[in-house]
Amino acid sequence: MKASLLLLQAGIAVLGAPLVSGFIRKVKNALRMRQGASLGQPYYNIAKYMAKEEVVSEATSWIFRWTPSIVLGSTVAALMFVPVFSFSLSAPGMGDVLTLFFLFSLGRFFLALAGLDTGSAFGGMGSSREMFIASFVEPVAILSVAVVAGHSASPQGGLMACSMGMSFSGMVAAAALFMVVLAETSRIPVDNQETHLELTMIHEAMLLEYSGPSLAMLETAAHTKQLIWFSLLGAILWPWPVGSSAALSDIAAAAAFFVLKIVLCAVIVGLTEVSLAKMRLFRVADFLGLAFLFSVLALVISGLGY
């Protein structure tokens, strides 16, 4: 019963993830006073890619061909560790938030390799920048989560007992995590998802050579990763008791609350994207340094007891 619930949750999350991206775009367009594409545009894109023929470069190897499956597979596996709106794999002790981060690293590793595999300068540049940004993101993410978990109510709490709620240090840590979310989901001010100019793209550069179903897989993976980060952020700031019972009413309530949190996250991200400009690559390092400072600040504040 629990296993089927888990799989159902994962399936719904993967299917609903592009909707979140569409919603963010709608928010941005509304702020820009435009009509813009429809809410379901990401779905149309994925369907289009699935219908197309795939062209694979001769310079590539099996890594290029298997990366989309690995990336999407690891993202889906990571999804099972997050308490979305019901039971997750972390509960009986399969892994915790750290496992989640390292599963993301797995996907990123192979995506970067695939970028280098194409033999073009676009892919190489994208890989280099992606790994550069990721190396500054990791300490911030891990430290923020550690601060939050360290201040949790239960004395035995591990890294998944993120039930801080709205305490002061929790909010500062959440600010740091928000900056991490912007970096990991390739949003302005770190990366621009709407560009394909060689000097301005990071995530898109690694995907440049992909086409057809592979590209569909990678795009779905990106949407799902974004959903995972949003749900993590929401679970930290505004937790709801999850996974305790399998009764339908509880699950429905948890699901509704979850949707509300995601909508809020999406709106805030959309606002951020519209208000800021994309930073130079080396300014991103400063940006993430600021996030690190926030997480250290959160640690100090939680040490003081707030």
Next chain:
Amino acid sequence: MTLFLLTGIMILTYAMLVCQRVPALIQNFRLQSLFLFLVTLDFAFRQKEAGIFVVAGLLLLVKVVLIPSFLNHLVKKIRVDERLGLFLNPLLSLIAALFLTWGASVFCSWFLGTSPTAVFAAFVVSITVVLVGFFIMVFRMKALTQIVGLLVMENGIFLLASAITGGMPFFVEIAIAFDVFVCAIITGIFMYRINKVFTHIEVHRLTDLKG
């Protein structure tokens, strides 16, 4: 009798300091070793131990006969200039030796008091011989003199041991005798080789090799 022999050794030691030629030095050493042999013989007659006779005989054989003839042979073979280079002229060397003797007597007085017994004399003479041997090694230019200086030192130590402790253990004496002999042979070979390469055995000129 002993005192006479000791005086002889002392005079010969001073004589070594004023030598200007290598064969003279070697002859002096031979005479000194002969006197030492006589001292040892005298000591052996008094103690009546067979071991000391053997040691005396070894002394005669090695230091009076074999080594000086080897050194003479070496001098002829290398055909070096017979003049012994001196860093200090003979007069100054003698004055230095007088100081060394005075120092030796002060040193001896710390142990034995100032009573002028035979043992005291032997002690002073032996220490003087050791110091003069050292002096010859340091203040003479030729490499041959360094062998001779070493041998003179060994003479002095032998004398010291016999005078104070009644001789070193038998096997030690044998071992030392052979040691000295082999040392002399080896150093002789070295002289030959050095001369072959540098065509001289003036050791102070080896500073040219300094890096």
Next chain:
Amino acid sequence: MFFLSQNSRWCFDLLALFFLGVIALVSLPSFLFSAGYLRAQFSRGRSLLATGLTVFFVLSMAAVVASANLIFFLFAWEFMSLVSYFLVVFEHEHEASVKAGMIYLVMTHVGTAFLLAAFLLMHAQAGTWDFEGIRAAAPAFTPALKNILFGLFLVGFGMKAGIVPLHIWLPYAHPQAPAPVSSIMSGAMIKVAIYGLLRFIAGMLGVPPVWWGNVILVAAGISCLVGVIYALMEHDIKKLLAYHSVENIGIILLGIGAGMVFWSWGWGVLAAAAFAAGLYHTVNHAVFKGLLFLCSGSIQVATGTRDIEKLGGLIKRMPQTAASFLVGAMAISALPPLSGFVSEWLIFQVFFVGLRDASSGGKLFFAGMMACLALTSALAAACFVKAFGVAFLAMPRGRAAAEAREASLSMRSAMIFLAALTVALGLGAGLVWKMFCAVAASFLEPPASAWSGLLSGSWDLIRFPGTDACLRTPMIMLALGAGIAAVYLFVRLTARKRVMTAGRTWDCGYYRLDHRTEYTATAFSKPFRIAFSFFLLPYRKTEKIRDSFYHVKEFTYETATTPIFKRYLYDPMVRGLFKLAQYVKGFQMGSIHWYLAYIFVTILILVVIFGRP
């Protein structure tokens, strides 16, 4: 031999058995590998010599680990250093090997000197040469003596382990040795230094004061970061791996240092768990670093070069080597479900527990260490993306790479064995973790009841004490495998067109791009070079040759990073030493007479001084 009593020559307790296991795990595949490697690189006689030397090397390392007596330990340690020196200068026709050997020899002997000093001090206090006797006498040592001993041991073993700033010989020596020897040196020899640290500091000197653990943690954190940043800048694959060894020793010491801090605070179970985490990373690093060095040896045999900027496209020509290297790279980047991920997860848990339960100063310190470890592992992943991507993927950048052939059977089987072992250590993490906890407990002895909870649970479960964090690597592997398979099948079944066409990489309309437009390793690491430029101090040299003012005929561009430890720490020391030697040389007249005079005067003075009644 008078210092060896019959019953105290060998010591085979759990810790020694653990390290013997590590040495065996690394050495046996290396021997298998060297059968093929040496045949390809050297003549028969030289191969035999190399094999013989390697056998002695491994035996001496085993003797160091199993010895129970100070003199024997030192003897075996010296022997190990000397034999490894001969192996480092094995290819003595290359000047780089000779230079590397000299640096290695000097530094290892300086380290041994510190060890000797420490051993002599211990013997003077305890009166015995045996480990047992010293352990019994250790509680009677004064705190000042213990502190001095700690400092001496840290420097002595740190020089062999490669703690910054004593690491400088590692990037010279490990690349120059033949590949199987490099793998043994990096996999086993630096671990023997860790054994020394554990045995002497933790096993003999008893409960440490807090500042020892703090010093080790700080040194470890600095080693991690320095090692990985220099590794990012390297393009010689073996030098890159050598710098990664420095980094991983840092990670091992992070676990051990945290364990010592916990021990001094009296948290016995947590201290043992932290030590066990350090031991786990020791095994993991030995296995995957050994694997990576063997792969680099295979590359060297196939292409004749170690410079990754001249490689490329090897994955198509050397598929098994590439797969093994990928497994090793994934393990060292701590990707689940491999072994590296498990040990880094464990060390993160160690720091998290410290962060949560320590007082406020301790909280910040552990938070800093946690961030340091996270930064290190992310930078290591970046470095291996670069190394694997540039060396194996895309198109070949030179003829050597284009004509490479796969390694021979013995080489391949050794690599595949180690790769399989990496995966097995990851999947069987629960079992392995329980074993290592038992090893750590053997020299810490926390109360038995606290242990039972840790060692219980199913075979695949890792439980970290003090939190309810759990890890089940088989489950992660299952989730990953199921996810990937499901996705792949789903897409293949629902895609309308089931065709994949081959084409050219998108070339923006330029006809037929070739390897010269590929991304280079220098370019890949440039963002890191700029971000860490305050530490790396990169400089560039350019040279223009002009025909006229408007026409530049030739332009040479060279960029390099400054090796700050060598330039600002070691070179001044060496220069000072030579200056001192020049000064002392003034005493040496070169004249025998002066020397004799010195002796003469010295003896006179001594006789006068001691003869005075």
